Amino acid sequence: MHTGAQYHEFMLASPRDRAVRERFQQMALDLLPAGADVLDFGAGTGIDAKVYAANGHPTFVYEPSAAMRSCLARYCRDEMAGKRIVAVASPLACRAQAVTANFAVLNHFADHGALFEELSCVVRRGGFVLASMLNPYYLGDARYGWWRANLVNLLRSGRYAIESESRIHRFAPRVVARAASPYFRMERLVPHGLGLAVQLYMFLLLRLI
Numbered sequence: 001m002h003t004g005a006q007y008h009e010f011m012l013a014s015p016r017d018r019a020v021r022e023r024f025q026q027m028a029l030d031l032l033p034a035g036a037d038v039l040d041f042g043a044g045t046g047i048d049a050k051v052y053a054a055n056g057h058p059t060f061v062y063e064p065s066a067a068m069r070s071c072l073a074r075y076c077r078d079e080m081a082g083k084r085i086v087a088v089a090s091p092l093a094c095r096a097q098a099v100t101a102n103f104a105v106l107n108h109f110a111d112h113g114a115l116f117e118e119l120s121c122v123v124r125r126g127g128f129v130l131a132s133m134l135n136p137y138y139l140g141d142a143r144y145g146w147w148r149a150n151l152v153n154l155l156r157s158g159r160y161a162i163e164s165e166s167r168i169h170r171f172a173p174r175v176v177a178r179a180a181s182p183y184f185r186m187e188r189l190v191p192h193g194l195g196l197a198v199q200l201y202m203f204l205l206l207r208l209i
């Protein structure tokens with residue numbers, strides 16, 4: 001799996017990923033009130049953070065990987081020098097109107113209960129979490145043995161994990177919504193219905209209760 005500079009170059013060069021990213025960024029920007037602050041959780045190399053900051057949103061970034069962080073520090077050097085982007089060592093070190101988590105950050109978690117409890121302390125009243133996650137119903141993955149082998153798990157429990165893929169977990173949207181439900185209400189799922197069959201990523205909008 002790519003990390004740091006390799007990840008950065010790959011993501012910027014991939015037309016398919018760029019198109020998905022633009023849709024996610026546009027959804028976040030449409031939802032954010034003017035000047036509202038945002039925490040980019042699992043910010044990677046800062047591709048989204050740079051865009052949020054350029055659109056007038058003070059942006060916090062939390063990123064656990066040192067390789068990703070050092071790339072982010074180079075890519076967002078000017079914004080960090082001007083405090084338009086601020087790195088935090090823990091999500092709890094900031095408060096923001098919104099938390100974004102683009103490109104499968106939440107698929108690194110086996111369970112989201114503790115995470116949503118933590119994020120409920122970060123998000124301001126009326127705010128939201130917007131996450132892009134790998135869509136377990138994407139039919140493009142049906143050519144893979146691991147997808148077919150996990151179909152029963154998906155239908156029974158709404159979740160499964162793939163050992164060979166850095167232990168990436170996949171979740172039906174209702175499982176994420178249930179984990180979030182003491183603190184957040186699922187407001188939107190994009191795509192939904194039959195649209196889920198044709199998109200690798202799904203966007204979940206969860207509003208603080």
Ligand SMILES: C[S@@+](CC[C@H](N)C(=O)[O-])C[C@H]1O[C@@H](n2cnc3c(N)ncnc32)[C@H](O)[C@@H]1O
Nearest residue numbers: 041042043044045064065068102103104105108
């Ligand atoms: C596919 S990358 C996406 C990076 C970035 N959000 C983007 O849009 O390019 C997944 C990111 O999730 C981060 N990550 C992994 N485990 C995490 C955790 N427990 N908390 C926060 N971020 C995590 C990784 O370090 C990595 O940067």
